[in-house]
Amino acid sequence: MEIQQRTHRAQKTAPILKIREAGFEDYDQITALQIAYQRPARSYEEWEHVWAHNPAYLSAGSAWPKGWVVERADGTIVGYLGNIPLFYELAGQRLLTAVAHAWVVDANYRPYSLALLDLYFSQKNVDLFLNATVGPAGRDSFNVSQSPRVPVGDWERSVFSITNRQGFLAAWLGEKARPFIKPLRFGLAGALAVVQAFSLPTVPTNGVGHAFRLCKNIDSRFDDFWKCLRKNNPSLLLAVRNREALEWHFKFPLRRDQVWILTAGTDAITAYAIFLRYDSPAAGLTRMRLIDFQSLDGGTALLAPMLKWAIERCRREGIHMIENIGFHPKKMKIISQLCPYGRKLPCWMYFYKTPHQGLAEKLADPNAWYPSQFDSDASL
Ligand SMILES: CC(C)(COP(=O)(O)OP(=O)(O)OC[C@H]1O[C@@H](n2cnc3c(N)ncnc32)[C@H](O)[C@@H]1OP(=O)(O)O)[C@@H](O)C(=O)NCCC(=O)NCCS
Numbered sequence: 001m002e003i004q005q006r007t008h009r010a011q012k013t014a015p016i017l018k019i020r021e022a023g024f025e026d027y028d029q030i031t032a033l034q035i036a037y038q039r040p041a042r043s044y045e046e047w048e049h050v051w052a053h054n055p056a057y058l059s060a061g062s063a064w065p066k067g068w069v070v071e072r073a074d075g076t077i078v079g080y081l082g083n084i085p086l087f088y089e090l091a092g093q094r095l096l097t098a099v100a101h102a103w104v105v106d107a108n109y110r111p112y113s114l115a116l117l118d119l120y121f122s123q124k125n126v127d128l129f130l131n132a133t134v135g136p137a138g139r140d141s142f143n144v145s146q147s148p149r150v151p152v153g154d155w156e157r158s159v160f161s162i163t164n165r166q167g168f169l170a171a172w173l174g175e176k177a178r179p180f181i182k183p184l185r186f187g188l189a190g191a192l193a194v195v196q197a198f199s200l201p202t203v204p205t206n207g208v209g210h211a212f213r214l215c216k217n218i219d220s221r222f223d224d225f226w227k228c229l230r231k232n233n234p235s236l237l238l239a240v241r242n243r244e245a246l247e248w249h250f251k252f253p254l255r256r257d258q259v260w261i262l263t264a265g266t267d268a269i270t271a272y273a274i275f276l277r278y279d280s281p282a283a284g285l286t287r288m289r290l291i292d293f294q295s296l297d298g299g300t301a302l303l304a305p306m307l308k309w310a311i312e313r314c315r316r317e318g319i320h321m322i323e324n325i326g327f328h329p330k331k332m333k334i335i336s337q338l339c340p341y342g343r344k345l346p347c348w349m350y351f352y353k354t355p356h357q358g359l360a361e362k363l364a365d366p367n368a369w370y371p372s373q374f375d376s377d378a379s380l
Contacts, residue, residue, distance in 0.1 A: 019115055022067040022080060024048055029077035030069065030102075037104050038282075046252050050101075050380065053251070055244045056085035060096065060125075068119050070105065070112045079105035081116040084377060087240040088128060089230055090362065094240075095127040099377045103138060114141060121145055121353065129353040132326070132376030139347045147351035152369035153326040155350040160323040161339040163314035164286075168321060171284040212309060215261040217254065218246045225269040228296050236370045237363065241294070249380065253277065260288075262309060264295075264302050271295035273306035276379050278323070288314055288322045292374040293331060303334050311338060326350060326371050326378070350376070 022030065027048075031041045051057045051066050070079030082101035087094055100120045105113040121129060132155070134142050149155070162168045226242040239245070253259035258277035263269045271294065278289040288310060293303050307322075314322050324335045325345070336342075350371065354360050362368050373379045 017073070017078070017109065017112060018071045019068055019079075019112070019119070020071060021065045022069045022082070024052075024066075026069055026077060026080075030080045033077060033080060033104050033106065034102060036106075039102060039104055049248075049251060050082070050084055053248050054085065055240075055248060056087045056096065059087075060085050063125075065119075065123075067101070068116050070109060070116065078109045079112050079116055081120055083120055083123075084380070086130070086376070087245070088130075088237055089240060090237045090359070090368065091234050095237075095359070096125060097128040097130050097239075098123055098126045099380075100129070100131050101133075101377050101380070117141055117145060127354060127356060127359065130350075130376040131352070132350040132371075132373075132378040134347065134349050134351055136346045142351045145353065147353040148364075149348055150350040150352055150369060150371055151364070151366040152328055153350070153371045154332070155326045155371075156345050156348045157342055158323050158325045158345060159332070159336050159339040159342045160287075160321050161311055161314075162321050162341065163311055164318050164320045167286065167318060171320065174284050211264065211266060212306065213263045215263055218243050218250070218261070221263070221267075221269045222246055225272070225294075225296065229294055232296060232298065233370070235368060237368050238370065239374055241292075241374070249374070250274075250276075259291075260310060260313070262306050264306075270297070271302045271306075273303070273310070274374070275310045275322070276373075277319075278379075285321060286319045288319055289373060289379070290322070290324045290327075290335065291379045292372045293327075300331055300334055303331060304338060307335060307338050325373060326375075328370055349378075 027044050031047070034041045057064055057066075064085055065083050067080060067082035069077045071077055081103045084099040084101050086097045086099060088097045089095065098120065100117065103113070103116065105116070129147065131142065131147065132150075220243060222241070222243045226240070229241065230238060250259050250261070253276055254261075256277075260275040262273045262275070264271040273293045274291040275288045276291045278287045279285065280287060290307065290310070293300075293306065295302060311322055314320075322339065324332070324339055326349070327335060352363060354363060
C-alpha cells in the first residue's frame, strides 16, 4: 500500500518515465549505472549467464522478466532492478523463488525506485521472494513491503578469522578497513598490543586426517548427494543444490579458481563445504567466505575440520581473512570457535515473503530454515 502511495506521489512530482522489462541489450547502460553508484559490475558474459544458463529461468520460460528498467524519453536508463529465479524445495514441493538483484536508481529519479520494487513483488507466478543482500539503502523499502526477516541466523553480524596479519594490519594502517577494525576495540592500543592481538593460536591440525577432496568441477556425485539431502530434510526450506544448479552458480568462480569445494567421503559425498573468494577492494582486504556446509547425517562433525583446512589455506596463500555470515546457530557456534572476531553489518540482510498463506505459516517456524550464503543472491 505504502509503495503504491509513493509511486503515485512520484508520478505527480516527476516527469512520467517508461518502466519496461529489462533485456540483455540494456547491459551497457545498467552496468554504467551500477558503476556510478559504486555497485559491483560484471562482464557481459557473467551478467547474461545469470539468466541464460540458469536452470530455473530455462524452466520458467521467456515469460519470466529478467528485471525492469526505468527509461527516460531519450532512451537513457536511470533505474534497474534485476529479477533472478531460483528453485527451492520444502516438504517435497518445488517453489519458484524470485530474488531482487542489483537494485539501483539514479538519485534524480529516486521516486521511481519503489515502482520497480512493486513490480518485483507483484509477480503472480512466484511462490517465494527471498532477498539475502539487502543493504542500508534498501532496508526501509523491504520493511514497508512487509517482508519479514528470516527467523534463523544472525544476518546483521559476521564472524571472522584473520589469516594474514601483516596484510590485515596494512589495510588497517591504510584506514580502509575501519568497519573490520572498530569492533576489535584495538584502536588505541598501540602497535605492540596489535601484534599480540593478532598472534592467534595455530589452528590445530586434527581433522587433516579426514579424506577431504578439493573438487575442480562438479561431477555426478553432487546429484547423488542432493537426492539424499532433500530426502533426509523434507521439513527444511532448501535451495536446490543438484549438479546443474551448482555448476550454474559457481561457473565463473570455478573458472577463476576462486571457489574451494571441499568434499568428504570416498566414492559418495557425505558432506561438503564451499568457500568463495570475496575480496573487498574498498577496504583493501582479501577475503574468503564460507558459503555452504551440508552433511547427509545433518551433523556438524566435519564443519570444524573443513573450516580449519580453509583457514590454513588462506594463511598459506596470504589471504587476509575468512568471514562467515548468517549460518544456523548450531553451525555458528562451531564457526565462532575458529573465527573469534566479529563485526556488526550495516543492517539485517535477509528477508522473505510469500503470497501463499500455508507457506507463510510454515516459514514462520524457525525450524523450517537452514540458511547459508548459498541462499538468494548472497554468493551470486
Ligand atoms: C537502492 C535504491 C534504489 C533505493 O532507493 P529508495 O527506495 O528511493 O531509497 P533512498 O535512496 O531514498 O534511501 C532510503 C534510505 O536509505 C538511506 N541510504 C541510502 N543509501 C545508503 C547507504 N549507502 N548507506 C546508508 N544509508 C543509505 C537513505 O539516506 C534513506 O534514508 P532516509 O529515509 O532516512 O533519508 C537507491 O538508494 C539506490 O539506487 N542506491 C544506490 C544503489 C544501492 O545501494 N543498491 C543497493 C540496494 S540494497
